[in-house]
Amino acid sequence: MAEKTRADEQVANTLRDAILAGEFPAGTDLPGERELSTRLGVSRLTLRAAVARLEGEGLLRPVHGSGTRVLDYRQTGGVELIAHLVALGATTGDAVPLLAGLLELRRLLAIEAIGLAAERSTDDERVGLRALVLRQSRLVDDPPAYVSADLALARALAAASHNTALVLVANTLTRMLERQPGVAAAFMADTAGTLSFYGRVLDLIEQGDGNAARRFARVLIERLDRQIIDRLGGAPGYGATRAEREAS
């Protein structure tokens, strides 16, 4: 199979998986760059580029003169890792709680973006959102394009919130999902329900009542998310209260 990705990216993927899988335990040092690079069959410079990537993701911290520390992703890992964790968990069976958490986060952000969009969006932005939903509705038979359209809509919604921080979070998350189509696909609920939900959300945004939009969006996204979790064979204990957890 022909590889089109760059060498340092492939090496970064390999190393990331190894680290997340615990092959290089947190707190220890990575093997030396010279050794590791030959072991992976690339030059030291390529290895270094991969290490730099993972440093940016909060997985590694090179220490001049000493070694390259492996960090605990639970303490320092960035959001981009979630998709990799899910993909990795898919092979070991504990992807569902991770996906549930990711849905929880997305729901949170989506609700607020919707509320803010109702309060702040411009006419042009609302027209644009309509167009995006329409376009997406025509792609139900082309799953990859459908997913991509869904992510584009999420970005547009964030933009309509006029909150730059929200926009950038949306960028990070959608970019992550675009690179992990499998994870993104697990996200999609039934298309009919989703699209009709989008339509009604746009109505509420157009009415300009942020809190009404938030309330409505919360109820419906929770319903859609529940569908997704159930379809995945929901983990017992997902969304459970403390009392319920302690009882089990």
Place this chain on the structure above:
Amino acid sequence: MAEKTRADEQVANTLRDAILAGEFPAGTDLPGERELSTRLGVSRLTLRAAVARLEGEGLLRPVHGSGTRVLDYRQTGGVELIAHLVALGATTGDAVPLLAGLLELRRLLAIEAIGLAAERSTDDERVGLRALVLRQSRLVDDPPAYVSADLALARALAAASHNTALVLVANTLTRMLERQPGVAAAFMADTAGTLSFYGRVLDLIEQGDGNAARRFARVLIERLDRQIIDRLGGAPGYGATRAEREAS
């Protein structure tokens, strides 16, 4: 002042600022690596390491054989950029809306983390949160340490939510703020109010009623955030440079 940071990091900072300031407009190509590296006084390899960093942040996209595209951070930039945008905006006067958006995001995440912590946290985690608040309360006279303690508390709270996605977002945001102490400082509200708020939040978390905790947290964080915005917006040097603010 002695520079301890690595060369590629400094170059990345320089380039990032230039891009965010519009010196390299989105949609255009960066100057060739060979030219740019000599212009910046580093080797081409170091320049490439910097470019790789910025690629990870969604600011650049190198195209083999063609050039290095400058992207529009509003469409592809990651969350990490917010602090840089704020710092940059502090010199041009439009930092306040950015900070307001960042506060909005933090509030959103904090409220949910608090609610989930009430529903899911373990005894150990709650004890740990108490200890962190106590420690923070003893650092009110050491602003940098206080800020750092505040960020540590935020991470612990996210961990207590038992939502890995939330944890990783918190990691990304706190890491960003740790690297931009000035931006983090702008975040801090009056210490007495904040600490008493933390105490009451912990009480609610211990009572295990997530929704009550969410409601209460929303009201109080909104109040604290408004204080912060008023302080920034009402001050004589609204959005002024640090020098101007200190002069008043």
Place this chain on the structure above:
DNA sequence: CACCCGCAACTGGTTGAACCAGTTCGAGGT
């Protein structure tokens, strides 16, 4: 004239070897 084919001459991607600069730790002197 219009087309298109292919060959420079760009661009970024990768490499090896060499050297700089920190950190660690133990051999050897006191």
Place this chain on the structure above:
DNA sequence: ACCTCGAACTGGTTCAACCAGTTGCGGGTG
């Protein structure tokens, strides 16, 4: 027993060369 200092690690940086895509121009060909 204690310092000290230097060798032998570690990562950081550079150079010069070459590989590999893209682009566009110029010369052929219909």
